[in-house]
Amino acid sequence: MPVRIGVIGVGVMGGEHARLLAHEVSGSEVVAVFDVDPQRAGQVAAATGARSHDDPMVLVKDEQVDAVVVASSDPTHEQFVLAALAAAKPVLCEKPLAPDVAGCGRILDAEVELGRRLVSVGFMRRYDQGYRALKDVLDGGRVGRAVMLHCTHRNASIAPGLDSSALISGSAVHEIDIARWLLDEELTAVTVHTPRRGAGATGTQDPLFLVFESASGVLVDVEVFGNAGYGYEVRAELVADHGTVSLDSPPPTALRSDGGVARVVPADWRGRFAEAYRRELQDWVASVEAGTLPGTASAWDGYVATEVAQVGIRALETGQRQTLELREKPALYA
Numbered sequence: 001m002p003v004r005i006g007v008i009g010v011g012v013m014g015g016e017h018a019r020l021l022a023h024e025v026s027g028s029e030v031v032a033v034f035d036v037d038p039q040r041a042g043q044v045a046a047a048t049g050a051r052s053h054d055d056p057m058v059l060v061k062d063e064q065v066d067a068v069v070v071a072s073s074d075p076t077h078e079q080f081v082l083a084a085l086a087a088a089k090p091v092l093c094e095k096p097l098a099p100d101v102a103g104c105g106r107i108l109d110a111e112v113e114l115g116r117r118l119v120s121v122g123f124m125r126r127y128d129q130g131y132r133a134l135k136d137v138l139d140g141g142r143v144g145r146a147v148m149l150h151c152t153h154r155n156a157s158i159a160p161g162l163d164s165s166a167l168i169s170g171s172a173v174h175e176i177d178i179a180r181w182l183l184d185e186e187l188t189a190v191t192v193h194t195p196r197r198g199a200g201a202t203g204t205q206d207p208l209f210l211v212f213e214s215a216s217g218v219l220v221d222v223e224v225f226g227n228a229g230y231g232y233e234v235r236a237e238l239v240a241d242h243g244t245v246s247l248d249s250p251p252p253t254a255l256r257s258d259g260g261v262a263r264v265v266p267a268d269w270r271g272r273f274a275e276a277y278r279r280e281l282q283d284w285v286a287s288v289e290a291g292t293l294p295g296t297a298s299a300w301d302g303y304v305a306t307e308v309a310q311v312g313i314r315a316l317e318t319g320q321r322q323t324l325e326l327r328e329k330p331a332l333y334a
Ligand SMILES: NC(=O)c1ccc[n+]([C@@H]2O[C@H](COP(=O)([O-])OP(=O)(O)OC[C@H]3O[C@@H](n4cnc5c(N)ncnc54)[C@H](O)[C@@H]3O)[C@@H](O)[C@H]2O)c1
Pocket: 008, 009, 010, 011, 012, 013, 014, 034, 035, 036, 037, 040, 056, 071, 072, 073, 074, 076, 094, 095, 096, 122, 123, 124, 269
């Protein structure tokens, strides 16, 4: 019997998750969708064989729905995740778990009260083959201890006038999560530098250069460049005691034309992380079916990512190094 999934919010991400769950992930079917845009919901329902609901809270409680995917806009995540917890159903929520620390805290409290981990957060880079290979090298001890991690996160362009803080809460938040996951430790302080603005910057400081400090003293630098102009690119190089390990630039194909050889850079994150999204959903569905914990980021990871991002925004606004103080980690997330 496949896991029956309801998807709330079927825009770019939710529409793609619904497609993958209906057609590419094994052991799942999409039975219900909801979006405040009924036309969009109708299209995705027709393409996946799902029913289009007119009330998201009814969708969550529907007995035909075993598990929920939340991919609506950021400020709406909390209410749907809390509803899934109230119905004791597994929920995979796109990042961020909630855009504010208080909202993440309410989700943590509800899950701890329930006493079972049902919340996953869509930090899909944990399923990217490149990052996993990087972690395997580090964990295998081949290059010794991590000393520095250099990260680059570039978009072709971002929405005109988007506030600089969104470069941290929407983009650098992926580096925040992947750094914690790779290093297996918390970040404790952050400084944000603001270089001269790029020519494509529209009403916002772009790019940003963030420097995080980890508990053991690793430095993690992150360039976030929203209007880099040429495409979407993510890079990472981990520098360790006896060597370095870095992501190779996918895709593994080269374009030969017009007297030259070129690697094609994807236009956005969907091309770069297509396989990671599929693997993430596959792991989540398998764990829901088996009643085991998935390898996805937990509600705790979602809370920490939001907390670190918010402190990063404070560092940007004040121009000062900011230190972090996390709430006490509940035993549920040990
Ligand atoms: N993991 C990633 O790599 C990644 C990438 C992009 C976006 N995201 C996250 O995914 C989520 C969706 O982003 P997107 O790019 O698909 O945006 P989008 O605007 O394309 O889609 C959002 C959808 O949510 C719907 N919506 C808004 N309010 C709603 C509500 N109250 N109830 C139900 N539906 C509602 C909108 O109508 C829209 O269809 C966001 O939280 C975003 O931060 C994650």
